[in-house]
Amino acid sequence: MILPEQFDQNELFVLTSLLIFYSLLFWLPNRFPLSLIILMMISSATVARLTDHLLSGSKMNLYSIMDLDKYELFDFFTYLLYAPFGYFLVYGYDKFKLQGISVLLYILVWALGATAFGEISLLFGVFKYKEWEASYSFTYYFIMISLMLLVYRFFKRSYKLHKVEIYNR
Template identity: 35%
Template sequence: MASILLVEEKFDTNDIYILCFILISYLGLFLLPKLFNKKLDTCLIILYGILSATILDSSIGAHIYDFYDIMDGKHYTIMDAVVYLLYGPFGYFFIYGYKKLHIKGLYTVIYIVAWSLFSLGVDKVNVLMGVFTFKNGYQFFFSFPIYLYVQAFLLLFYKFIIKKSHVA
């Protein structure tokens, strides 16, 4: 059985960048005033972010499509898995802002579009920092409909867990 490496070649700038980004994101998450009644709600939102990124990246970033590499190359490393931890706080911040700003109606669509555009900006920085390397014709704006879908579904998931937690 082959062992999984920490990094592909060497621990460098993109590894340091992603670890700092994750540390700052989770620190921000824990320092924000609490808005959710149950810790389980917070855990589910964070888990949704991590799992949705993992599933979608495994779908379009690997296998038959192979649109991009994560971190330093095509081989899966521990640092590739660590990247997915970044998506947990983003989901949390998305729902946090939605709840804190009391967004309703048409503003929900605007909010989702704004977050999707913000996510593209983060993707662009991640590409510049070597977290993602696009290939086979993939462009960063191709991720826009994916972000629209993921964030809209996260909002539905949030409403579902809130409804269920009030019933219990």
């Protein structure tokens, strides 16, 4: 894997974000079985990787990630940021037992927060927009967050069907 040409603010931002997000993840009390945590985190990271491949790849090329147009080590690290994002998303959704209009508000808040984090990442040079805009990010996150919550509900229902205990502490 290619190393960055120089270690600067975007690599530092990614490492700092990883440290904060994963520290918070391990600090939170367990709510779910380990298998469900892994499923949600892998789902989040995979969706991010596939989306970035489609949108920042050679065909569309709407934005680039990190310093090089080639896949580098810190590109991989950016995908690791999406795993706790998915976990925190379903953690709050489950903890607060949201229903009705509160689910829509929850999705809106998360989409705004994710868009804001993307804009902060842009300031630190993690992303470089070519044909991309923040409004696209909001729309994308709104759709993806909605889908992630549906996936979580599917997993949760599957666990209940198979009588696997969901903690929900």
